[in-house]
Amino acid sequence: MEHAISIRVRYPECDPMGYLHHSHYLQYFEMGRIELLRAIGHSYADLEKAGVFFVVVKAEIRYRAAAKFDDELVLRTRIAKQTAVKIEHTYELKRGQTVLAEGHTTIACVDRGGQLQAIPEFLAGNDEG
Amino acid sequence: MEHAISIRVRYPECDPMGYLHHSHYLQYFEMGRIELLRAIGHSYADLEKAGVFFVVVKAEIRYRAAAKFDDELVLRTRIAKQTAVKIEHTYELKRGQTVLAEGHTTIACVDRGGQLQAIPEFLAGNDEG
Amino acid sequence: MEHAISIRVRYPECDPMGYLHHSHYLQYFEMGRIELLRAIGHSYADLEKAGVFFVVVKAEIRYRAAAKFDDELVLRTRIAKQTAVKIEHTYELKRGQTVLAEGHTTIACVDRGGQLQAIPEFLAGNDEG
Amino acid sequence: MEHAISIRVRYPECDPMGYLHHSHYLQYFEMGRIELLRAIGHSYADLEKAGVFFVVVKAEIRYRAAAKFDDELVLRTRIAKQTAVKIEHTYELKRGQTVLAEGHTTIACVDRGGQLQAIPEFLAGNDEG
Numbered sequence: 001m002e003h004a005i006s007i008r009v010r011y012p013e014c015d016p017m018g019y020l021h022h023s024h025y026l027q028y029f030e031m032g033r034i035e036l037l038r039a040i041g042h043s044y045a046d047l048e049k050a051g052v053f054f055v056v057v058k059a060e061i062r063y064r065a066a067a068k069f070d071d072e073l074v075l076r077t078r079i080a081k082q083t084a085v086k087i088e089h090t091y092e093l094k095r096g097q098t099v100l101a102e103g104h105t106t107i108a109c110v111d112r113g114g115q116l117q118a119i120p121e122f123l124a125g126n127d128e129g
Numbered sequence: 130m131e132h133a134i135s136i137r138v139r140y141p142e143c144d145p146m147g148y149l150h151h152s153h154y155l156q157y158f159e160m161g162r163i164e165l166l167r168a169i170g171h172s173y174a175d176l177e178k179a180g181v182f183f184v185v186v187k188a189e190i191r192y193r194a195a196a197k198f199d200d201e202l203v204l205r206t207r208i209a210k211q212t213a214v215k216i217e218h219t220y221e222l223k224r225g226q227t228v229l230a231e232g233h234t235t236i237a238c239v240d241r242g243g244q245l246q247a248i249p250e251f252l253a254g255n256d257e258g
Numbered sequence: 259m260e261h262a263i264s265i266r267v268r269y270p271e272c273d274p275m276g277y278l279h280h281s282h283y284l285q286y287f288e289m290g291r292i293e294l295l296r297a298i299g300h301s302y303a304d305l306e307k308a309g310v311f312f313v314v315v316k317a318e319i320r321y322r323a324a325a326k327f328d329d330e331l332v333l334r335t336r337i338a339k340q341t342a343v344k345i346e347h348t349y350e351l352k353r354g355q356t357v358l359a360e361g362h363t364t365i366a367c368v369d370r371g372g373q374l375q376a377i378p379e380f381l382a383g384n385d386e387g
Numbered sequence: 388m389e390h391a392i393s394i395r396v397r398y399p400e401c402d403p404m405g406y407l408h409h410s411h412y413l414q415y416f417e418m419g420r421i422e423l424l425r426a427i428g429h430s431y432a433d434l435e436k437a438g439v440f441f442v443v444v445k446a447e448i449r450y451r452a453a454a455k456f457d458d459e460l461v462l463r464t465r466i467a468k469q470t471a472v473k474i475e476h477t478y479e480l481k482r483g484q485t486v487l488a489e490g491h492t493t494i495a496c497v498d499r500g501g502q503l504q505a506i507p508e509f510l511a512g513n514d515e516g
Contacts, residue, residue, distance in 0.1 A: 011292070011302075012150040012285050016198055016435065021141040022443040023417075026410035027270050034269070034328075044269075045328035048403070056409040060447045066501060069145055070292075070303035114404075114453060140421070140431075141414050145306065146372075151314040152288075155281035156399050163398070163457075173398075174457035177274065185280040189318045195372060199421075199432035243275075243324060270408040274456055279399040327403055 002078040003036035009071045020067035026059060029091045029103050032077030036089075042123065051112055052120055057086070058106040065100045067093075073100065084118050085109050130208040132165035138200045149196035155188060158220045158232050161206030165218075171252065180241055181249055186215070187235040194229045196222075202229065213247050214238050260336040261294035267329045278325035284317060287349045287361050290335030294347075300381065309370055310378055315344070316364040323358045325351075331358065342376050343367050389465040390423035396458045407454035413446060416478045416490050419464030423476075429510065438499055439507055444473070445493040452487045454480075460487065471505050472496050 007028055015021045033054075034044045047053070067073060074094050081088040091103035109119045136157055144150045162183075163173045176182070196202060203223050210217040220232035238248045265286055273279045291312075292302045305311070325331060332352050339346040349361035367377045394415055402408045420441075421431045434440070454460060461481050468475040478490035496506045 018145040023413035152284035
């Protein structure tokens, strides 16, 4: 399960060095997850309306090269593992052939109150984790 | 009714020119409103829990001089006018004696669903607006 | 001179009310200006490399209705007036037929040091401002 | 070498779940590094003016519990290891006695062009890394 999106770096996402600030990579990764979900027929906005929330419990990022304002990047998002309540994704962010960053996150399924709940059947997929 | 807070400009709030990005001034103004409210004994977080929300319906900003990373700024927030459902604030953001920006916003009191509601009595103050 | 872009509202751009935070409208307007520029053949990134910068000196926004996470919006950006050193833009942000916000900004052309400079000939256009 | 700062969670830093968005933790960690540096007598703004930049090359975060708008948090930042060109920091973010997050970052010293350079003597400290 893998999905690619393209992202153009916005001006206020860049810092005084002229680089995409390192915190925004996590926002890009989240966009990757949301679009991967949409690609398989689900809307994260609708999930939240139905009381299904995902929170990030762990994140790791390795920054390989800097991105700059107006760069057109490609982000590949892949489900690496899935259990009853958690999903692990990996990410590769590239500009052309240059790898800018690699990431790994673990998200957990919670209810409106923040309590852990099972990932709904329709999201369970065929990935046996 | 006036209140001053100091704000130190954060690195990711600054753009490739090295300047505080112009969008963040509205976030500073919001901090000014929240701290003005706290200074008169109210917590905006508690208001929201009680179903009292304020949304910005109009904003105007004049940018006079740039702020840079790590600058220590002083923001003065003043209630200019208050009616049954709206409050107008004015703002002056300075670094030392230099005025960096002046602002004016109108906020409206709404309920959880976004419908206009009267500002609670205890916030009505003495300002006859 | 008018240009339209579509923007999908991102999750971290939305606040605890679930609404697109009012500060982000200025970031969307900036995207509108950058894409309007690109549509007429210029890259703002390249302009900055050539020592041509634009800073916002004035902004006005009227918020008509809230945007939410995952909404697909259309932003229309128009040059309203242009002088030797300044450009005024107007903006209309819509979701379907609903107008969410209207904006007006004035940007000024400055050099790397922040000093006012004439807008380059090739950007002067036919608009007599 | 350890330093603690307090941070109040801002409204636009919180997402539709009402939680501090997970990307902002990296911005808090950066504030922790900058204030740790200030506590030992150095200004990161001045370092950049002198051509000394630090870029994040690796980051890890474990999210233990959610932060909400207006929460007053305490962030402890510690230098875990320092070599000729890199510094590793660890972070603990708490609200009262509750640990909200733990982090680990590696930053590398680069010049204005992004090329690796030795950390200046005056920052080398006594930590032998």
